[in-house]
Each structure stands twice: as C-alpha cells, then as structure tokens.
Amino acid sequence: MSDESPKKLDNLFRQGSERYDFEYNAEAWAAMETLLDKDARRRFFWWWLGGFGILLLAGFVLFLGNDQAGSIAADQEQDIIENSKPNEKGTLKTDIENKGETYIPENKNEIFAEQKTNGENNLSNKKELPLNSNNIKNQPQKNNIPNGHFPKGEKNNAEKTTPQPTNNTPVKNIKKEIYADIKTGQTISQNNAAPDTFSIFEKNKTAHKTNLNKIPFLPLAIIKYNPKNGLPPYPPTIKENANKDKKDSPKDNSKKQAWIFGLTAATETTSVGTADYSDFSWKLGGHIEYRFLNKYSASLGANYIRKKYDVGAGEYIPPKGFWTNGIAPVSTDARCNVLELPLLLSYYPKGYSNPGFFGNIGMVSYLMLRERYTYTYADPAPDSIIAWGTDNEYQTWFGIAQIAFGYNHILSEKTSLQYLPYLQIPLAGVGHGNVKLWSIGMSMKFNFKVK
Amino acid sequence: MHRSTEAEFHEVVRGCCKRDRSSQNALYRLFYPYGMSICIRYVNNEADAVSVLNEGFLKVFRNIKKFDAEQPFKPWFRKIVVNTAINHVKKQKKFILETTMEEAKNIPASEDILSRINYKELMAMVQSLSASYRTVFNMYVIDGFKHREIAAELGITVSTSKSNLARARVKLQELVNTKLSQPYV
Numbered sequence: 001m002s003d004e005s006p007k008k009l010d011n012l013f014r015q016g017s018e019r020y021d022f023e024y025n026a027e028a029w030a031a032m033e034t035l036l037d038k039d040a041r042r043r044f045f046w047w048w049l050g051g052f053g054i055l056l057l058a059g060f061v062l063f064l065g066n067d068q069a070g071s072i073a074a075d076q077e078q079d080i081i082e083n084s085k086p087n088e089k090g091t092l093k094t095d096i097e098n099k100g101e102t103y104i105p106e107n108k109n110e111i112f113a114e115q116k117t118n119g120e121n122n123l124s125n126k127k128e129l130p131l132n133s134n135n136i137k138n139q140p141q142k143n144n145i146p147n148g149h150f151p152k153g154e155k156n157n158a159e160k161t162t163p164q165p166t167n168n169t170p171v172k173n174i175k176k177e178i179y180a181d182i183k184t185g186q187t188i189s190q191n192n193a194a195p196d197t198f199s200i201f202e203k204n205k206t207a208h209k210t211n212l213n214k215i216p217f218l219p220l221a222i223i224k225y226n227p228k229n230g231l232p233p234y235p236p237t238i239k240e241n242a243n244k245d246k247k248d249s250p251k252d253n254s255k256k257q258a259w260i261f262g263l264t265a266a267t268e269t270t271s272v273g274t275a276d277y278s279d280f281s282w283k284l285g286g287h288i289e290y291r292f293l294n295k296y297s298a299s300l301g302a303n304y305i306r307k308k309y310d311v312g313a314g315e316y317i318p319p320k321g322f323w324t325n326g327i328a329p330v331s332t333d334a335r336c337n338v339l340e341l342p343l344l345l346s347y348y349p350k351g352y353s354n355p356g357f358f359g360n361i362g363m364v365s366y367l368m369l370r371e372r373y374t375y376t377y378a379d380p381a382p383d384s385i386i387a388w389g390t391d392n393e394y395q396t397w398f399g400i401a402q403i404a405f406g407y408n409h410i411l412s413e414k415t416s417l418q419y420l421p422y423l424q425i426p427l428a429g430v431g432h433g434n435v436k437l438w439s440i441g442m443s444m445k446f447n448f449k450v451k
Numbered sequence: 452m453h454r455s456t457e458a459e460f461h462e463v464v465r466g467c468c469k470r471d472r473s474s475q476n477a478l479y480r481l482f483y484p485y486g487m488s489i490c491i492r493y494v495n496n497e498a499d500a501v502s503v504l505n506e507g508f509l510k511v512f513r514n515i516k517k518f519d520a521e522q523p524f525k526p527w528f529r530k531i532v533v534n535t536a537i538n539h540v541k542k543q544k545k546f547i548l549e550t551t552m553e554e555a556k557n558i559p560a561s562e563d564i565l566s567r568i569n570y571k572e573l574m575a576m577v578q579s580l581s582a583s584y585r586t587v588f589n590m591y592v593i594d595g596f597k598h599r600e601i602a603a604e605l606g607i608t609v610s611t612s613k614s615n616l617a618r619a620r621v622k623l624q625e626l627v628n629t630k631l632s633q634p635y636v
Contacts, residue, residue, distance in 0.1 A: 006620055010592045013623070016573035017593050022487040024480050028501045032479060035509050036472070 045271075048440050052421055055405045059357045062349050258352075259451040260289035264301060266422075268441030270309045279308050283441065287342070294353070297346040299360075307336045309437065316373075316433035324384045329375035336431060337370040342402055352408065352416075359405040363398040364424060368431045390432060399428030400437070418445040460524070467515045475512055482508075485525070486532050488574075492589045493536035495578045507535035533594050537604060540586045568630055576626040584619035591616050 266283040285303030292298075311332040323329075344362030352358070372389040406420030420443045426436040463481070466474025486507060490500035510531050518527055577585055586605065590596040591612070596604070601612045 009620055009624055009627070012627070013573055013577065013588075014593055016568075016570045017488060017492060019570040021570060022484040022491075024483050025501065028483065028505065029476060029479055031501065032505045032508055033472070035505055036475065036512065039509060039513070040470075 041269075041271075044269075045440065048421070049423075052405065052423060052440075055357070055421065056359070059349070059359050059405050062357055256292065256294045258291040258449050260291060260297070260299075260447045261450050262287045262289060262299075262301075262445045262447040264303055264443055264445050266303070266305075266441045266443030268305060268307075268439050270307050270437050270439045272309060272311045272315045272435045272437060281306050281308060283340075283443070285340075287445070289346075289447070291352050294351045295348050297348070297352060299342075299344050299346065301340075301342045301344070303340045303342070305338050305340065307334070307338055307437070307439075309334050309435075311433060311435055315435055317429070317435075318433055322385070327377065327379075327384060329384075330378045331376045332433065333374040333376070334431075334433070334435075335372045336368055339367040339369055340400075341365040341367070343398070344402065344404075348408060353410070354408075355410045356408055357405065358408050358418075359403075360420075361401075361403050364400040364402050365398055366396040366400060366430050366437075368392070368394040368396075371431050373433065388432070394431045396428055396430050399426065399430065400439075401425045401427055404443075406443075414449040416447045418447065419443075420445060461520060464515060464518065464520065464524070467512060470512075478511075479508060482525075482528055486528070489529065489532045490536050491574055492577050492593060493540055493586060495582075495585075499539075503536050503539045504532065506539070507532035510535060533590075537586070537590065540582055541605060568627070572630065576623055576630075579626065580619055580622055583615050584622060587612050587615040588619035588623070 264283070264285045264287060267280050268283050269280050283303050283305040285301055287299050287301030289297050289299035311334055313328065313330045316329070316332045342362055342364045344360045346352075346358055346360035348354075348356065348358040350356035368390075370389070370391050371394070372387070374387045375385060377384055402422055402424050404420045404422035406418055406422075409417040409419070411417055422441055422443060424437070424439040424441075426438060429435055430437050460481075463474045463477045467478055483504070486504045487497075487500055490503045490507070491497065494500050494503060511528060514531075518524065577588065580588065587601055590601045590604070591598065598609045598612045598616075601607070602609045605612070607615075
C-alpha cells in the first residue's frame with residue numbers, strides 16, 4: 001500500500017466537507033422554534049418547582065421553629081405557674097430552685113422561721129413586718145448602705161446597677177422582703193408606706209431587676225385603685241389569676257373559630273406529563289373556609305378555568321373503538337372548560353390572624369363542562385376523526401392532588417390577601433381522553449371574615 | 452470577519468444571551484449551512500441531520516453565555532455540533548466491529564476528483580458507509596480526533612477504531628473509483 005493513498009483520500013473528503021452548499025431551511029427553523037418553546041416551558045417548570053421547593057422548605061423550617069418555640073413557651077408558662085404556687089412553708093419553688101443562681105441563703109431555716117414568726121403577715125402591722133426598718137436592721141448587712149435609706153446620690157446608682165450575687169450585696173435580704181410581700185398579699189403605696197418602707201421598695205425594685213434576668217416570665221397583676229375601699233390587695237394571688245384565665249378561656253376559643261368567604265384569581269399552565277407546559281390560562285372562583293384552633297382551616301372552593309393543552313401520541317386514551325381502524329393521532333389539541341372543586345386543609349404556623357407563610361394540601365375534583373379536541377395524524381385515513389367534543393359528560397372526583405405553599409397577608413381584622421403558588425398532581429385521568437393533567441399556577445385569594 | 456460584521460455578530464450573540472428570538476434566528480441562519488455540513492456526515496439522511504443540528508443549536512443557545520466573545524465562534528460551535536452528532540450516533544451502538552486492516556489502492560489527486568465529483572456525491576459516499584465506519588472516518592479524518600480519543604469517546608478499542616478507519620477508506624476508495632470509472636455526463 002502506498003503511504004500517500006490514504007492521505008489523498010482523506011484530503012479529498014476533507015476538502016469536500018468544507019465545500020458545503022446547504023441553504024437556510026425555514027422548516028428546520030420552525031422545528032427549532034418548537035424545541036426552543038419546549039425548552040422555555042421546561043425551564044419555567046424547573047424554576048417554578050425549585051421556587052416551590054424552597055418555599056416548602058422555608059415553611060417546614062418555620063413550622064418546626066414555631067412548634068419548638070410554642071412548646072418551649074408552654075413549658076415555661078407551665079413551670080412558672082407550678083413554681084409560683086407557694087409551698088406549705090410559704091416559699092416559692094422558683095426561689096428555692098434558683099437559689100444556687102441568684103440567691104444562696106446561708107441559713108434557709110432563718111427565713112422560714114422569720115416568716116413563721118410573722119404568721120399571716122399584714123403590712124398594716126408594720127412593726128411585725130420584715131419590711132420594717134427595725135427588722136431589716138437585724139439582718140446581716142454586708143454593705144455600707146444604711147437600712148431603708150440610700151445615701152444621697154447613691155439611690156439612683158443603686159437602681160441602675162444590677163447587684164451581683166456576691167457576699168457583698170444585700171440580695172439575700174431583699175429577697176426575703178419580696179417573699180413577705182407575696183406571702184401577705186398586701187400592697188404598699190408610696191403614700192401609705194412608712195418612709196423606710198418606701199426605701200425598701202426602691203431596694204425591691206433593684207432586686208426585681210436582678211431576678212428578671214433569671215425569670216423569663218411573670219404574670220403581671222392589674223391593680224385597680226378604689227378610693228372607697230382603700231387599696232386593693234397586692235398582688236392578686238396566682239390562684240385568682242388562674243381562675244380568671246379559666247373564665248376567659250372559652251371566650252378565647254370562640255374567637256379562634258371563624259368563617260371566611262374568599263375570591264380566587266389564578267394564572268395556571270397545564271401539561272400532560274411534567275415538562276410540556278402550554279399556554280397560561282386564567283382561573284376565577286370563590287371559596288368558603290372554616291378556621292379553627294387558631295392555626296387550621298378547611299376550605300371548599302369552586303373555580304372556573306379554560307384549560308388548553310397538547311396531548312402527545314399515546315397519552316390520549318379514549319374509550320375502546322373510538323379511533324377509526326385503530327389509528328391513533330400523533331397529537332391532540334385540547335380546549336376544555338373545567339369547573340374544579342378543591343377541598344383543602346390549610347395550616348398557618350403563625351396563626352391565621354397573623355401575617356406569615358402557610359401551606360395547604362387537598363384533593364381537587366374536575367367537572368368537565370366543555371371538551372373540544374382536534375386530532376392530528378401522521379398518516380390520516382379519509383374517515384379518521386379530525387375533531388370531537390362533548391359537554392358535561394366527564395367528571396373526575398378527587399382525582400387530582402393539590403399542594404400549595406404561600407403567604408398570608410393581613411389587610412385588616414376582617415380581610416386578608418393570600419399569594420399561593422400551587423402544584424396539582426394527577427392521580428387519575430381526566431376527560432374523554434383520560435389524560436393525566438399536571439398543573440402549576442399562582443393564585444391570589446382575597447378573604448373576608450364573615451363570622 | 453470585517454469589523455462591522457464582527458460588531459453585528461457580537462450583537463446577535465448578545466441578543467441570544469437574552470434569549471431574543473430574532474437574534475437566535477439570525478444566528479441559526481448564519482450557521483445552518485455549516486452545521487448541516489457537519490451533521491450530514493454523521494447520519495445517513497437529511498432529516499436526521501436537521502434533527503441533530505437543532506439539538507446542537509439548542510445546546511448552543513442554552514450555553515451561549517459561556518461563550519468567550521474574545522474567541523472565534525466557529526470552532527466553539529463546531530465542537531458542540533460534532534459532540535451532539537457523536538452522541539446521536541452513540542445511541543445507535545453500532546461500533547463494535549473488529550476487522551482486519553485492508554490496504555487502500557492508489558487514487559488520483561483530490562483536486563482532479565473534485566472537478567469530477569461534487570461535494571454532495573462525496574457526502575453521499577460517506578453516508579453510505581455503515582455507522583461504525585462512517586463515525587470513525589468522520590472523527591479521524593475530518594474532525595481531527597486521535598484513535599485514542601475515538602476509542603474513549605465511542606467505547607471501543609483503539610485497534611477497532613483503526614480497523615474501522617481502514618475499512619472505511621477501502622470502501623470509500625471503491626466508491627470513488629466506481630464514480631471515476633463512469634463516463635462524464
């Protein structure tokens with residue numbers, strides 16, 4: 001074999017390949033445009049799915065966070081209620097538990113003994129109260145502040161500075177005085193209190209500031225002044241507060257239930273399969289919603305939509321014997337007017353009265369009001385069915401699953417606006433062709449609280 | 452490329468980056484003939500070549516933002532289209548064919564032949580080869596792949612690549628000789 005022969009042959013075809021003479025082909029460009037359109041729809045779908053996934057993830061994180069915070073708050077509240085109940089000795093559980101942190105009594109019996117001596121203390125009997133300056137004088141004082149009196153210029157500093165639980169601070173003594181207050185259930189006003197008692201009040205404030213860092217929540221007492229009856233008891237006992245809460249609770253529960261009427265507008269695109277989304281359609285409708293337990297709602301809606309979609313070969317499955325000579329079309333253009341009935345359960349992690357993300361899930365029924373199909377064949381027979389239509393013949397009950405995640409925007413006490421991207425997943429075939437319709441859309445709901 | 456033409460071309464590429472359909476059409480018009488000349492070598496009919504080319508153009512449009520405007524467009528485009536064509540052929544899975552190498556016979560100078568055989572006839576000869584011969588011949592002779600690269604790309608051995616090339620040459624030489632032996636029309 002000559003070495004040059006293959007090279008010559010190669011050169012021949014190399015040169016030939018460079019002398020291309022193809023001309024622009026409009027049909028090829030049309031096919032290219034179809035590909036580009038399909039690609040755009042596919043891209044849109046993945047963007048939409050990605051966004052939806054992120055929203056879903058954010059909602060899940062919010063839900064977890066909210067649930068955890070809620071349980072922690074509930075635990076804390078329960079702890080406070082439990083710890084706020086004085087034990088037999090009149091000491092609060094919280095104080096005993098916290099003694100290692102904020103208050104370390106050198107001699108616990110000393111305190112109880114003192115309280116026992118005071119018996120059912122009454123602040124009106126100032127001589128027997130530990131609030132009395134004489135009593136305080138008897139307590140061990142480890143700082144230089146005189147009992148009941150702040151030296152000029154130091155009073156404000158004492159209020160501002162948070163005392164540290166060291167041996168040099170009067171925290172221990174002040175705590176005892178607080179117990180006395182709670183135990184006696186009496187109140188002291190600036191006018192009624194003895195001069196040194198008022199000073200102790202100032203000290204109590206400081207002590208409260210210290211303890212606020214340790215106690216996450218304390219029930220606040222509402223004190224009403226009645227000039228005829230004198231000063232109200234202070235503070236209202238925990239038991240009274242608890243009872244008050246119980247009385248209020250049924251009323252609160254009734255507030256947590258509501259009936260909502262809403263209007264829906266949405267834009268939606270439909271595909272047979274997951275990636276061939278066609279034109280967008282408008283959806284209009286309304287819904288009624290029952291909200292309960294502050295965070296949940298059940299709703300039933302009715303939406304009208306004119307769906308437009310393309311069905312590929314083999315995806316349109318009509319009743320047997322429908323196709324002439326068994327020859328099925330390669331594609332079907334579908335235009336259907338649909339009444340869809342969504343039955344949804346929603347969850348509002350922050351409560352439906354508050355703005356925030358929420359999600360819903362449910363089933364949708366399709367009532368096909370009007371169906372019009374146009375068939376395209378690769379090799380049409382003369383008697384092939386070109387188009388077909390029917391009205392009110394096919395219904396698919398709960399054949400579509402819907403999942404949505406959106407934002408609840410509160411407009412006023414009675415109105416709200418919701419932005420809700422959604423995905424509809426076919427569980428059953430729809431219409432004459434028994435096609436599996438996927439839909440994605442973005443809905444906006446205006447809600448009005450009617451009751 | 453002239454400066455004005457070059458500026459216009461960059462404008463078209465910028466439009467394609469924004470997914471502007473008219474810019475995409477302009478680029479398609481510009482490179483359709485060249486793209487077809489590549490694709491037609493790898494498939495055996497024009498319809499398939501259009502399909503492969505459109506697939507290649509879709510990749511071009513999707514990735515046009517990755518194109519470095521400082522570099523010439525043609526080699527970048529060619530690489531994408533050739534790879535698309537090779538992928539298309541790979542789907543056919545028709546490469547595993549071990550043959551003994553046969554010697555090619557002497558042939559006249561290419562310019563002489565080209566004066567008597569037009570490009571379409573040459574391409575028709577290439578298309579008439581079996582997929583395995585055609586692909587290796589195109590990759591090695593026209594698109595400049597090495598046997599090692601062809602073997603790796605198609606999942607065949609280097610010796611298979613070499614033997615397929617030899618067989619392709621023999622076949623093409625026969626076709627050329629047959630053509631040359633026909634009287635002028």
